[in-house]
Amino acid sequence: MLLLGIDTATRRIGVVLASENGLLGRVEIGGPEDRARPRHAEALAPAIRYLCGECSVSLRQLSAVAVGIGPGMFTGLRVGVTTAKVLAQTLRVPVIPIPSLDLLAYPLRHSRSLIVPAIDARRHEVYYAIYRPVPGGVQRDSEYELGSPDDLAGEIAARGEETLVCGDGAQRFAASFHDLDRVELAGAAHAAPSLSALAELAIARYEREEFSPPSEVLPMYLRRSDAEIAWQSRSA
Amino acid sequence: MKFRTQSAAQTRALAELLAEVLEPGDVVLLGGDLGSGKTTFAQGLAAGLGVDEPVTSPTYTIVQEYEGRLPIAHVDVYRLDRVQEIYDLGFEDFFDGERVTLVEWGDVVARAFPVDHLVVQIVATAVGDERDIVFEFQGRWQARRGRVEELLAGYA
Numbered sequence: 001m002l003l004l005g006i007d008t009a010t011r012r013i014g015v016v017l018a019s020e021n022g023l024l025g026r027v028e029i030g031g032p033e034d035r036a037r038p039r040h041a042e043a044l045a046p047a048i049r050y051l052c053g054e055c056s057v058s059l060r061q062l063s064a065v066a067v068g069i070g071p072g073m074f075t076g077l078r079v080g081v082t083t084a085k086v087l088a089q090t091l092r093v094p095v096i097p098i099p100s101l102d103l104l105a106y107p108l109r110h111s112r113s114l115i116v117p118a119i120d121a122r123r124h125e126v127y128y129a130i131y132r133p134v135p136g137g138v139q140r141d142s143e144y145e146l147g148s149p150d151d152l153a154g155e156i157a158a159r160g161e162e163t164l165v166c167g168d169g170a171q172r173f174a175a176s177f178h179d180l181d182r183v184e185l186a187g188a189a190h191a192a193p194s195l196s197a198l199a200e201l202a203i204a205r206y207e208r209e210e211f212s213p214p215s216e217v218l219p220m221y222l223r224r225s226d227a228e229i230a231w232q233s234r235s236a
Numbered sequence: 237m238k239f240r241t242q243s244a245a246q247t248r249a250l251a252e253l254l255a256e257v258l259e260p261g262d263v264v265l266l267g268g269d270l271g272s273g274k275t276t277f278a279q280g281l282a283a284g285l286g287v288d289e290p291v292t293s294p295t296y297t298i299v300q301e302y303e304g305r306l307p308i309a310h311v312d313v314y315r316l317d318r319v320q321e322i323y324d325l326g327f328e329d330f331f332d333g334e335r336v337t338l339v340e341w342g343d344v345v346a347r348a349f350p351v352d353h354l355v356v357q358i359v360a361t362a363v364g365d366e367r368d369i370v371f372e373f374q375g376r377w378q379a380r381r382g383r384v385e386e387l388l389a390g391y392a
Contacts, residue, residue, distance in 0.1 A: 038333065074326035122328040123350040223328070225319035229345050234314065 001063040005198040008080030009072025009100035012192035018199035032168040040079040066202030068100035070220040071127035077219035085214040094211035096202040103193035105131040113162035118169030126169035146222040149173035166190035239391035248280035255284020265342030268358030312340040352376040
């Protein structure tokens with residue numbers, strides 16, 4: 001089987017090709033330190049073309065398309081999820097959606113601590129979830145949340161356990177976590193959702209035939225509001 | 237902090253001066269009744285940032301982007317009814333990069349925007365085209381009070 005994986009939930013644009021025997025290759029563009037305007041819409045399709053070309057893989061050979069569905073950067077997710085759906089629909093292969101926070105937590109599964117990935121949500125907020133290592137992977141022990149770095153720091157402090165914090169949100173708001181006891185930051189290598197985790201988790205789901213119809217795959221948006229805009233000044 | 241202008245041209249000139257303090261990622265929310273001069277103010281800010289194309293109200297396009305010393309997203313939320321519509325436009329991505337975001341009527345939904353922002357209220361006085369221009373510095377904008385006060389001293 002051949003899998004194409006895409007994750008664009010952060011400033012990092014990531015594309016991976018893998019088979020059941022391991023990775024064929026991957027391309028990563030951008031990251032938290034790249035302050036240039038995010039260019040997911042411009043860079044994703046050429047990155048896929050480049051990777052497939054260098055690995056001598058034709059799109060027609062793909063068995064499935066995996067995609068990180070966030071939560072994360074709004075524009076990036078729209079580009080990544082739409083690209084994955086269009087490819088899957090055109091090639092008539094399944095889509096395998098995986099939350100990007102899971103992709104941050106999974107590579108740290110050999111730790112003995114709580115694992116807390118935090119993705120920069122802008123507006124001084126982070127998307128996060130709390131995971132525990134379990135044999136062979138990680139298990140999520142909270143909802144997927146949106147909150148301020150201080151909200152998250154408070155939640156970590158309340159649990160009072162050894163904790164490893166990762167993701168570009170942890171890097172950006174490192175100051176919120178520095179003073180906490182028993183909390184470590186995972187560093188730059190764990191800033192973006194892992195592409196090898198995407199491949200590994202997606203191939204496992206493919207083998208269990210856990211697919212989603214492309215039309216049902218949507219980015220995970222946690223920033224929701226039911227509020228009406230309180231117009232008083234706008235005349236009818 | 238309050239300033240006063242006597243004409244649309246002066247409002248535009250004040251905004252053009254203010255542009256000097258703008259930094260990448262800034263958010264400026266413009267408030268005031270219809271016809272008070274929000275678009276005039278936006279035009280001044282854009283000119284101050286070096287935009288040389290015409291700047292018009294984006295009431296129907298909702299967002300219009302311009303290239304200047306800093307890229308500008310000029311937004312008008314007047315036609316929107318729900319906060320969710322603002323989120324669905326993906327504005328949050330504007331607030332993080334190089335852009336300056338100007339939002340007409342943004343004061344009405346300030347909580348949909350980052351906590352660090354400047355609110356500019358434009359209020360017609362009873363006299364001719366005279367306007368009171370009232371600034372509210374929110375979050376990290378407070379650090380710029382002194383500079384703004386100094387820069388716009390001519391309109392105090």
